[in-house]
Amino acid sequence: MEKLNVKVDYINNRLVTTSTRVAHELGVTHDQILETINNLRERFDSDESINEFYISIENEIYGISYLITKKGIAQLVGSFSSITTKAFDLNIAYINTFDKLEKDYKNKAREEKEEAIKLDFLAAEQISNIMRYNDSSKAILVNKLIDEHKLNNVLKIDYTKSNGILSSPSSLLKKFSINMSANKFNKLLMENGFLEEKERKSRKTDLIKKFKSLTEKGLEYGENMVSTNNTMETQPCYYEEKFLELIKKINSKEE
Structure with missing residues (x-):
């Protein structure tokens, strides 16, 4: 031939x-x-x-x-x-x-897809560390990537352990009958180094969006949940069993 x-x-x-x-x-x-x-x-x-x-x-x-x-x-x-x-x-x-x-071309496409998946998971890990996300929020990010890349659902994380019962500051202030607004609470936390304000650029405009995030010091009293509005924002929640201790600390500094 x-x-x-x-x-x-x-x-x-x-x-x-x-x-x-x-x-x-x-x-x-x-x-x-x-x-x-x-x-x-x-x-x-x-x-x-x-x-x-x-x-x-x-x-x-x-x-x-x-x-x-x-x-x-x-x-x-x-x-x-x-x-x-x-x-x-x-x-x-x-x-x-x-x-x-x-x-x-099939091999090349598979390699490019695998590389894209690795980069996405690496980015999610870096974002989680920077944002100080709790384990539950990290699981949400991982599961979202698994869905986006159509990976095996067996890889999904079904359960993550928390260090306590978490609630929003407004619900805890109300539960413990503390005469303080959520805004005042956040201000005192920031003044005492438990909370900080972070910024991100809006996806649709050039506006800068601001959000709150617990610092390393603040993570003793709560966890940074991923925001329901945007995965690039945190939503601080607090341990019920440590909330009064936290209130005492920020109030004592104010006094």
């Missing part, structure tokens, strides 16, 4: 060769190729089916020509087997080339 080297291009997300190239490789005129393709096209029942084999294009030099897919090559080159013995070898060469490139 004559060993032939053929060229296949990746155009518009499809592997194809050209009708002019095939004409040259078969040793026939381009008009012969076009006539054969037009005869073959008449056998199809829709343009959509035709495009799985032959894609019409306009070329300044050759006028109308075609991009030919793997399916089209097998059909087109086979039509010339009675004219030239080269058709058989050329068909085999094209099939081998298409198969190799399909495998290469």
